[in-house]
Amino acid sequence: MLQNSTFIVIEVNKLKEGSILAEDIGVYDSLKAGTILTTSLIKTIQSINGIDLVKIRSFENDFEQEEAAKKVNGDKKHYKQKISDMEEKNLDHADSISNKIDKMLARRKVTIENVKEVGEDKNINFDSFDNNEKGEAVKILNSIETAMTQIEEIESKPKISKEPLLNKMIKKVKDVDDTFLGLINARQSAVKNLENIVSSFIDETGPNMDSSILLKDILMQPEKYLANHSMNVSIICVSTAIELTKIMTNKLNDPSIQKDFHLLKIIKNKTFNRQEIIKLGFAAFVHDIYFKKIYPDMSSDYKLTSLTDQSNVEKHASESYHLMKQFEMDYHVNKAVLQHHESIDGSGFPDGVTERMFSKYTAILSFAERYITLTHPNPFNSTLHPTTAMKKLLTVERNKFDTDILLAFTRSATMVPIGSWVLMENGYIGYSTNRIEGSNLPIIRAVMKSTGEKLGTFENKNPTEPGNRIDKLLQHKDLFLLNKDYQKYVCY
Numbered sequence: 001m002l003q004n005s006t007f008i009v010i011e012v013n014k015l016k017e018g019s020i021l022a023e024d025i026g027v028y029d030s031l032k033a034g035t036i037l038t039t040s041l042i043k044t045i046q047s048i049n050g051i052d053l054v055k056i057r058s059f060e061n062d063f064e065q066e067e068a069a070k071k072v073n074g075d076k077k078h079y080k081q082k083i084s085d086m087e088e089k090n091l092d093h094a095d096s097i098s099n100k101i102d103k104m105l106a107r108r109k110v111t112i113e114n115v116k117e118v119g120e121d122k123n124i125n126f127d128s129f130d131n132n133e134k135g136e137a138v139k140i141l142n143s144i145e146t147a148m149t150q151i152e153e154i155e156s157k158p159k160i161s162k163e164p165l166l167n168k169m170i171k172k173v174k175d176v177d178d179t180f181l182g183l184i185n186a187r188q189s190a191v192k193n194l195e196n197i198v199s200s201f202i203d204e205t206g207p208n209m210d211s212s213i214l215l216k217d218i219l220m221q222p223e224k225y226l227a228n229h230s231m232n233v234s235i236i237c238v239s240t241a242i243e244l245t246k247i248m249t250n251k252l253n254d255p256s257i258q259k260d261f262h263l264l265k266i267i268k269n270k271t272f273n274r275q276e277i278i279k280l281g282f283a284a285f286v287h288d289i290y291f292k293k294i295y296p297d298m299s300s301d302y303k304l305t306s307l308t309d310q311s312n313v314e315k316h317a318s319e320s321y322h323l324m325k326q327f328e329m330d331y332h333v334n335k336a337v338l339q340h341h342e343s344i345d346g347s348g349f350p351d352g353v354t355e356r357m358f359s360k361y362t363a364i365l366s367f368a369e370r371y372i373t374l375t376h377p378n379p380f381n382s383t384l385h386p387t388t389a390m391k392k393l394l395t396v397e398r399n400k401f402d403t404d405i406l407l408a409f410t411r412s413a414t415m416v417p418i419g420s421w422v423l424m425e426n427g428y429i430g431y432s433t434n435r436i437e438g439s440n441l442p443i444i445r446a447v448m449k450s451t452g453e454k455l456g457t458f459e460n461k462n463p464t465e466p467g468n469r470i471d472k473l474l475q476h477k478d479l480f481l482l483n484k485d486y487q488k489y490v491c492y
């Protein structure tokens with residue numbers, strides 16, 4: 001059993017009532033660190049996909065153990081017996097888990113004893129820290145390392161080839177659409193369903209990020225516009241959060257950057273562990289839920305022109321927030337729903353708040369929302385080529401978004417975002433597929449001639465090489481006129 005002074009790690013199916021959570025689980029307010037588990041809460045945890053192990057507190061003294069026991073069933077002896085039974089039964093299995101996790105954490109664990117040494121490696125200016133800040137710094141450093149470990153785990157999950165991945169995404173859009181109805185009808189079970197969907201979504205898209213970004217553009221389910229849109233926003237949120245966490249970890253480990261306590265806190269706030277990525281993905285899936293309530297059949301060619309429509313658009317963020325507020329959920333997730341059209345410079349709506357008032361999830365969600373709305377057909381505005389949209393976000397709208405988030409997105413999607421169509425100097429038309437390490441341009445897969453005629457063989461071209469350079473950015477309407485089947489070539 002992995003044990004230190006504060007927690008033990010056990011399998012979810014071995015949880016017993018009376019255990020105290022040592023970490024937040026999922027988007028639920030009822031599953032925060034410090035919660036004493038009841039039978040029904042244990043069932044909830046066991047039903048969440050992707051959570052196999054949880055950290056629970058180890059009891060350092062009898063008083064804590066008694067208090068926990070009293071709260072659960074008032075029977076101290078019975079409770080103590082349960083705890084010892086549980087520990088005995090789980091010992092063997094937990095030992096093997098413990099070894100694995102111990103190995104994983106060995107190179108990462110920071111303590112108050114070694115924090116100075118770690119600080120020297122990372123150039124953290126501890127002379128400017130008071131004692132409380134030093135203790136806080138230990139927690140921050142460990143939480144950042146945990147987040148990075150969890151991201152490595154997500155990215156190391158099995159790769160899925162494009163066709164099965166696309167089928168999973170199409171099914172997910174349908175499941176999300178069904179869940180929307182449950183949420184609108186105030187069913188708490190819909191929150192749990194959606195959380196399961198988000199958790200498996202992260203395990204599928206995380207290790208297949210390039211393919212996910214690519215395939216999101218061919219999810220054409222006009223009758224499920226809102227679920228489709230929400231899934232696209234969610235893909236951008238997850239890929240940006242993962243890339244941002246990597247950027248922040250590199251910043252933390254870079255000895256040429258001196259860090260004070262303030263900078264450490266900023267780095268921590270821009271670092272996302274698995275649970276936080278689930279919360280962010282969840283917020284992305286429900287951010288426009290009010291539209292489902294008032295326009296159940298909304299499609300991308302809906303025209304919202306009447307005064308009532310305009311009023312609905314203006315209030316949709318706060319109405320979506322109120323709709324989600326009735327559920328037992330993490331407040332920060334709901335706050336991000338409320339703020340998904342806010343900008344860091346205070347120029348957004350509904351409240352015009354600045355970054356200082358943002359939930360941890362707001363800055364990424366509002367960026368992802370803006371990018372998807374600029375690039376995908378929708379009832380609100382005309383669209384731009386993804387590269388043109390990126391340029392707009394990086395110039396005219398730069399003050400509205402966090403610079404690190406813009407950088408994270410350009411790294412995860414490149415300046416010709418994956419799935420964008422281009423005409424090359426060689427006269428071929430193709431779409432961007434995978435990132436090229438160290439370049440802000442991706443590989444282009446040539447699939448058609450400039451006339452729209454399909455090529456016999458599709459070839460990957462490096463756009464930084466002469467002859468393959470990008471000549472023109474193409475939008476869907478241009479491509480459709482050349483060859484109405486063009487999107488079928490993406491899957492192969």
Ligand SMILES: [Fe+2]
Binds near residue numbers: 288316340341
């Ligand atoms: Fe919105």
Ligand SMILES: [Fe+2]
Binds near residue numbers: 229233287369
């Ligand atoms: Fe939206």
